[in-house]
Structure formats: C-alpha cells, structure tokens
Amino acid sequence: MSISKRGASSPRELTRVGDRLSFVYLERCTVHQEANAITAEDAEGIRHIPSATIGTLLLGPGTRVTHQAMSVLGESGAGVVWVGEHGVRYYSGGRALTRSSALVEAQATAWANRKTRLEVARAMYRLRFPDEDPSGCTRREILGKEGDRVKRCYRKESARTGVPWRGRQYVPGDFTAGDPPNQGITAAAQCMYGVAHAVVAALGCTPGLGFVHSGHDLSFVMDIADLYKTSVGIPVAFDVAAESPEDVGSRTRRAIRDRINETGLLGQCVRDIKWLLLPEGADILVDDTADRVSLRSDRGPDLESGRNYGSDGESDAPWEVIW
Missing domain, CATH: 1.20.120.920 (CRISPR-associated endonuclease Cas1, C-terminal domain)
Structure with a gap:
C-alpha cells in the first residue's frame, strides 16, 4: 500500500497507551514501512513490528530509518528515541494519541x-x-x-x-x-x-x-x-x-x-x-478520542469552531462556515 494513499488513523483506531508494549529496541538495521507496520531489516532477515502497539521505539547504534517509517510511527502515536552508545543519550519525538487538550x-x-x-x-x-x-x-x-x-x-x-x-x-x-x-x-x-x-x-x-x-x-x-x-x-x-x-x-x-x-x-x-x-x-469526563476543536468564550460553554461569528450587516446568517 502506498504511504501517500493510506489514510491517517482515527483516534478510536489507535491502541491506548496503557495497552501498548513499553518499548522496542533496535540496532544495526534499517527501519522501513510496509502496509500498516514497520519492518526492521538486517543481515538475518526482515522482522515486522505493528507500529500501533509500540510505546517507544529505541533506535540504537547502526540504525537507519526511512521517511515512510517515521510517517507511520507518527500517525500511530509512537515515541521514537535515537539512543546513543550504551543508551546514554537520546533524542525523541512523537505525536499525541489524544485529540483532547x-x-x-x-x-x-x-x-x-x-x-x-x-x-x-x-x-x-x-x-x-x-x-x-x-x-x-x-x-x-x-x-x-x-x-x-x-x-x-x-x-x-x-x-x-x-x-x-x-x-x-x-x-x-x-x-x-x-x-x-x-x-x-x-x-x-x-x-x-x-x-x-x-x-x-x-x-x-x-x-x-x-x-x-x-x-x-x-x-x-x-x-x-x-x-x-x-x-x-x-x-x-x-x-x-x-x-x-x-x-x-x-x-x-x-x-x-x-x-x-x-x-x-x-x-x-x-x-x-x-x-x-x-x-x-x-478523568472520566475527558474524551481522549474526540477530534473536536472549539472556540473560547468569555462566559458559558465554548463555541463551535469553523464558523464566522462576525456580523457586518451584509448577511442575515453571521454564523456561516468560515472557510
């Protein structure tokens, strides 16, 4: 499947962080993407790793990672850590699994x-x-x-x-x-x-x-x-x-x-x-899966986003879609 044609996973489709593997450590291999998984290829062959089940991917010495692999890891909400020799230093990035702020x-x-x-x-x-x-x-x-x-x-x-x-x-x-x-x-x-x-x-x-x-x-x-x-x-x-x-x-x-x-x-x-x-x-009121944006108000509930709340006298419907 082409990476450019694969739709991003919705919040409900992603594995909850509490249900994931803690981390996977790789070294001296090339990390690539295949379908909805990442692969680790070295002299012994290719291993498939479901990206949506990883908490953190530790990339040790001698690893190379492709753009496609990073894209699917980012969509899956997995953290990626580049680990130095003996794991002493690291650099990390990732994407939140929640859509709630x-x-x-x-x-x-x-x-x-x-x-x-x-x-x-x-x-x-x-x-x-x-x-x-x-x-x-x-x-x-x-x-x-x-x-x-x-x-x-x-x-x-x-x-x-x-x-x-x-x-x-x-x-x-x-x-x-x-x-x-x-x-x-x-x-x-x-x-x-x-x-x-x-x-x-x-x-x-x-x-x-x-x-x-x-x-x-x-x-x-x-x-x-x-x-x-x-x-x-x-x-x-x-x-x-x-x-x-x-x-x-x-x-x-x-x-x-x-x-x-x-x-x-x-x-x-x-x-x-x-x-x-x-x-x-x-915590039971926080909906981690809601993909929703609202606008702050001075009092009362937040307002629905994506609408134009201006009124210049030219329209009878000032709350029209803004884009």
Missing part, C-alpha cells in the same frame, strides 16, 4: 500558579513514598527527604543482592566509567525517560513544564520517570549487576522492558499523570 490545559494551569505547582510536587513525592506525608514541607525539605530515601534505596538493594555499592558515579558521555550497578542505574534511567516521554507525549502533555525539575525541555518527563525510580529502575539495575558484570547496559534494557510489561507500568503511568493533574473524578 484537557490534560495539557490542566498541566499549564497547575504549573502557572506557585501554590498549585508545589501541591503537585508534594503529590509526586506522596506517590513515590506513600508512607511519608509531605504536607507542609517546603521544596527544599522535599528534595532532602527524596535524596535520603534514594540513598537508603541504594543501600537496601545492595544488601539484598550482595552487590557492593560505593556511591552514585556517572560521567556524562562515558558509560563505562561507572561500575556494574552504576551502569545498570544509568541504563535503567534512560529507558525510564524514554517510556515516560512516550506516555507524556501520548497524553498530549507538555514535556517541559515540570513540577520538580525545571529549566529543561524534558522537565515533566523527568518528574514522571522519577516516580518509579525506587520501585522499578534501581531494583532492576541491581538485579542485573548481581547476575553478571558483563554487558550490563543491554541486559538492563531488556530487564526493564520485561518488568514494565509484567507490572503494567504504562497503564499505571497514565493513571498517575491524570491523578496528578486533574481534579478527582474529572
């Missing part, structure tokens, strides 16, 4: 007010550490509590797995500078950033408006990924390091993928973002 408007509203911005940050801490109450804590106190809890998590996982822990070591651009558990933590973090970015983009939120992180175009992505740092990322990294010090990066990626699919983390991530940003019960 409800979540991004709620995010912007909460972010724009200093009080509600702090309330969301406290709620994020409460999700990560439900046994502690951050009510009344300042940002500095929250950061201190978070730092202490993460350090205790490192020590706990070290004791559980028997892997020695000498502190967090990360040299940007040099993955091999860290010992096996540090390599695993770095690889796990990059995977979680990619998955969080896919969910944030799929829900139509803005990656740059963070409530804990700030000043980066992926601040909100980092906020969401950190929600699962101590429950998924760090434990998996220590498990992998305990098995063998060899090839920690790729084994951690596979282990993170399996853990995400086993625990249904994509669906949990969707629920957590909606809980953080929307008033209680409002």
Whole structure:
C-alpha cells in the first residue's frame, strides 16, 4: 500500500497507551514501512513490528530509518528515541494519541500558579513514598527527604543482592566509567525517560513544564520517570549487576522492558499523570478520542469552531462556515 494513499488513523483506531508494549529496541538495521507496520531489516532477515502497539521505539547504534517509517510511527502515536552508545543519550519525538487538550490545559494551569505547582510536587513525592506525608514541607525539605530515601534505596538493594555499592558515579558521555550497578542505574534511567516521554507525549502533555525539575525541555518527563525510580529502575539495575558484570547496559534494557510489561507500568503511568493533574473524578469526563476543536468564550460553554461569528450587516446568517 502506498504511504501517500493510506489514510491517517482515527483516534478510536489507535491502541491506548496503557495497552501498548513499553518499548522496542533496535540496532544495526534499517527501519522501513510496509502496509500498516514497520519492518526492521538486517543481515538475518526482515522482522515486522505493528507500529500501533509500540510505546517507544529505541533506535540504537547502526540504525537507519526511512521517511515512510517515521510517517507511520507518527500517525500511530509512537515515541521514537535515537539512543546513543550504551543508551546514554537520546533524542525523541512523537505525536499525541489524544485529540483532547484537557490534560495539557490542566498541566499549564497547575504549573502557572506557585501554590498549585508545589501541591503537585508534594503529590509526586506522596506517590513515590506513600508512607511519608509531605504536607507542609517546603521544596527544599522535599528534595532532602527524596535524596535520603534514594540513598537508603541504594543501600537496601545492595544488601539484598550482595552487590557492593560505593556511591552514585556517572560521567556524562562515558558509560563505562561507572561500575556494574552504576551502569545498570544509568541504563535503567534512560529507558525510564524514554517510556515516560512516550506516555507524556501520548497524553498530549507538555514535556517541559515540570513540577520538580525545571529549566529543561524534558522537565515533566523527568518528574514522571522519577516516580518509579525506587520501585522499578534501581531494583532492576541491581538485579542485573548481581547476575553478571558483563554487558550490563543491554541486559538492563531488556530487564526493564520485561518488568514494565509484567507490572503494567504504562497503564499505571497514565493513571498517575491524570491523578496528578486533574481534579478527582474529572478523568472520566475527558474524551481522549474526540477530534473536536472549539472556540473560547468569555462566559458559558465554548463555541463551535469553523464558523464566522462576525456580523457586518451584509448577511442575515453571521454564523456561516468560515472557510
């Protein structure tokens, strides 16, 4: 089927982000499009991958991707991440699965007010550490509590797995500078950033408006990924390091993928973002599949778009179609 003749998928035809695979990692191959799927071709042959079931496609070293493949991935709402050597660096893009602006408007509203911005940050801490109450804590106190809890998590996982822990070591651009558990933590973090970015983009939120992180175009992505740092990322990294010090990066990626699919983390991530940003019960009122544009009004309901609301005296029907 010609890419130019294939119609774009409607919102109802796309797979919900919570029901997708977390991510697919490819390296040293050419990614192309065939019908409604993408293909990965290497020396061993061609593999077909249903694009509408992918949360994020990780493109590792030696990969090439065609324009047709990127087009079908964009229509499917899949995130695409170009991963550097050992998965240390990435560049991402994608298209929202939702056609509703409800979540991004709620995010912007909460972010724009200093009080509600702090309330969301406290709620994020409460999700990560439900046994502690951050009510009344300042940002500095929250950061201190978070730092202490993460350090205790490192020590706990070290004791559980028997892997020695000498502190967090990360040299940007040099993955091999860290010992096996540090390599695993770095690889796990990059995977979680990619998955969080896919969910944030799929829900139509803005990656740059963070409530804990700030000043980066992926601040909100980092906020969401950190929600699962101590429950998924760090434990998996220590498990992998305990098995063998060899090839920690790729084994951690596979282990993170399996853990995400086993625990249904994509669906949990969707629920957590909606809980953080929307008033209680409002998520059931958000129609993610509605492909509708309206015009704001000063009072009352929004107005129907695509109509001309001007009246210059020349027409008895001022609400005519504008185009």
